Amino acid sequence: MMENFKVIDNYLMVRMPEEIDHHKSSYISENADKFIVQEKVDHVVFDFEDTKFMDSSGIGIILGRYKKISCFGGKVFAINADNRIRHLLMISGLHKIVEIME
Amino acid sequence: MKNEMKMEFDAISANEAFARVAVAAFVSELDPTLEEVSDIKTAVSEAVTNAIIHGYDGIEGGKVNIRCLIEQDVLHVEVMDKGNGIEDIEKAMEPLFTTKPELNRSGMGFPFMEAFMDDLEVLSVAGEGTTVIMKKKIGCIPWIEDEE
Ligand SMILES: Nc1ncnc2c1ncn2[C@@H]1O[C@H](COP(=O)(O)OP(=O)(O)OP(=O)(O)O)[C@@H](O)[C@H]1O
Ligand SMILES: [Mg+2]
Numbered sequence: 159m160m161e162n163f164k165v166i167d168n169y170l171m172v173r174m175p176e177e178i179d180h181h182k183s184s185y186i187s188e189n190a191d192k193f194i195v196q197e198k199v200d201h202v203v204f205d206f207e208d209t210k211f212m213d214s215s216g217i218g219i220i221l222g223r224y225k226k227i228s229c230f231g232g233k234v235f236a237i238n239a240d241n242r243i244r245h246l247l248m249i250s251g252l253h254k255i256v257e258i259m260e
Numbered sequence: 261m262k263n264e265m266k267m268e269f270d271a272i273s274a275n276e277a278f279a280r281v282a283v284a285a286f287v288s289e290l291d292p293t294l295e296e297v298s299d300i301k302t303a304v305s306e307a308v309t310n311a312i313i314h315g316y317d318g319i320e321g322g323k324v325n326i327r328c329l330i331e332q333d334v335l336h337v338e339v340m341d342k343g344n345g346i347e348d349i350e351k352a353m354e355p356l357f358t359t360k361p362e363l364n365r366s367g368m369g370f371p372f373m374e375a376f377m378d379d380l381e382v383l384s385v386a387g388e389g390t391t392v393i394m395k396k397k398i399g400c401i402p403w404i405e406d407e408e
Contacts, residue, residue, distance in 0.1 A: 180309040181273035187364050211298070213305040214372055218364040242298055249375050250355075250368045 163189055170199040174209045174216070183215035190223055200232045204256075207238040216243075217250045224255050235259055263289065263330040271312045271322035271341065279326060280304040286328050287335050290398040299376035300335065300396060306369040307339035307392040313360065315343025315390055333398050337377075340391045346384040353382065 162173040170193045175182050193199055202223050206212075224234045235257045236247065247253050265286050269275045280301040287300060308324055316322035322343055329336040346352045352359075353374075358367035374380050379395040 177277060179273075179276050179305055180313065181276050183364065211301060211305075213302050213309065214366055214368040215309065215364075217368045218366040221366050222364040242295075246302075246372070249371065250366065 160189070162186075163193055165193060165197045165199055168198070168200040170194065170197070170202045171205060172202060173205045173207070174212075176208050176210050178209060178212040178216040178219070180213075180215045183219050187219050187222055190219075191226065194223070194226055200227065200230065201235065202227060202232070203235040203237060205237050206240065206243050209240075209243060212243055212246060214250070217246065217252060220247075220252055220256060228255070233257060261289075261330065261332060265328045266325070268323050268325045270320065271316045271324050271343075272320055273309075273312060275324070276305055276308050276312070279308045279324070283326065283328055283337060287330065287398065290330060290333060290335065292398045296396070296398055300337075303373045303376045303394055303396075304337060304339065306373050307337075307394070310369050310392075311339060311341035311343065311390065313363065313365070315341035315345075317344065335396050335398060337394045337396075338391055339394075340389065342389040345386040345388050345390055346382070347386045349382050349384055 164171045170190060172186065172190055190202065204220060220234060234255065237259050239258055244258060247256060247258065267282060269279065283304045284297050284301050311324045312318065322341060325340040327338040351357055353370040355371045356367040358365040373394060377394040377396045381393040382390065384390040
């Protein structure tokens with residue numbers, strides 16, 4: 159599972175799982191935080207390529223990481239988000255703080 | 261057409277996926293679109309997760325009950341817990357309101373249930389438990405199908 163986290167320059171790349179729910183979310187948040195602290199990354203990129211299901215737990219993961227890095231000028235990106243995930247980000251207002259890229 | 265299903269399972273996070281898939285499978289007789297299936301899965305996941313995290317504070321030992329009823333083309337889903345209950349339901353349902361921000365919760369559970377189902381009702385008594393009742397009409401979005 160650790161292969162889902164990769165540091166490239168000052169970016170932490172997080173490959174999100176197929177299903178993002180409460181059961182999976184604490185693992186992702188805890189590990190992302192370890193990288194943010196230990197590797198001193200500035201920005202976090204969430205890759206939704208594999209994701210087929212997400213509930214509000216995914217919103218909590220993104221919001222929590224945003225709060226950790228934004229005070230140091232860090233940014234959060236979402237890549238490969240399908241229409242459904244984009245919709246979830248919109249409803250929760252996260253599109254205002256997350257840069258959604260192709 | 262009328263069809264009913266009930267299930268009871270332990271309030272542990274490993275059962276969240278099972279619960280939403282079971283409800284999605286039950287509704288398949290109504291021939292829902294992929295979009296409708298996703299809507300139902302998200303809403304059920306929210307209600308079940310809330311029962312586990314907030315109802316029982318993540319402590320094992322509690323049970324979650326789900327009752328589903330299909331009546332004509334409408335799915336009714338009830339998710340029940342006998343946990344903490346909610347003191348101020350109106351406040352709990354506000355977007356971004358959460359009592360567990362330290363657990364990375366975002367307060368979007370009820371707003372997602374509202375967005376993806378046609379009707380949402382929350383019954384709760386502090387100290388006794390919570391029942392979330394959701395309804396969704398299946399196959400009523402012809403303007404989207406017309407685009408094909
Ligand atoms: N079954 C329940 N039992 C007790 N309290 C609940 C229950 N469901 C919801 N609540 C209360 O309502 C609040 C809002 O719920 P909601 O699902 O909208 O947000 P959340 O669970 O806190 O965060 P998120 O769902 O985004 O992870 C919760 O923080 C909790 O205080
Ligand atoms: Mg919730």
